Amino acid sequence: MVEAALKAIADPRRQDILVIVHENELSAGDIASRFDITRPAISQHLRVLVDTGLVSMRRDGTRRLYKARPEGLEEIRAFLDQFWGRSLDLLKKAAEQEQQGESDEHTDHSG
């Protein structure tokens, strides 16, 4: 889920959509009018954003209204925070081993 959301958020067009539905709840038509791409393409982007929990959708009569879902972004942030925490721990371990190896080599040569 988070991986899908990461991909969803990595698309520049979807980033733009997220920005404009951040404060205002908008219909697909409102959103499409601000872009120079086709309505079906906008719908496709909106579906991805809704499926990954980044945007919520509500029906109002025949209209579908979209709004950013801050919890979705928070989930991604938490995932990345954990991901980088683990990665940096591994980096620390690998680099310290390397440094240790170099010191040992140095000791061997001088010894």
Place this chain on the structure above:
Amino acid sequence: MSTQTIVVEREVRVSASPETIFPFLIDPEKIVRWKGTDAMLDPRPGGIYRVNVAGKNMARGEFVEVTPNSKVVSTWGWEGDEEVPPGSSTVEMSLTPDGDETIVRLRHTDLPTKESAAKHTMGWDHYMSRLAVAAPGGDAGEDPMMNMDM
């Protein structure tokens, strides 16, 4: 317009010199010891940055800045069923020596960025103001933004 941005900042203190750590940021054989399973890296501005993360997701981007033993900035996007171009996400890693140790700082900004929000607001306000001038029969003049990379 206020905006939402994902920013992840972390730092770790490593008992090694920047000279020892730096290759782990730019050398394909060393980067996989802490990140991803295989990598293709061309560490110079504009050079390719491609790391297979978690075995199935290929992160692809470009190096933006490579300052030996000090700083690496790269962008990434995703390859796969749906192609997402690089540049949407930026990772900056810096190395600051502190005695016998080095502080490794990571800053990952994922989007939407302030820039994208600003770009949007700017474009929108610009056209709204032009509309206001043009609507009552006035001449809005040549669009000064025509040649701008928006």
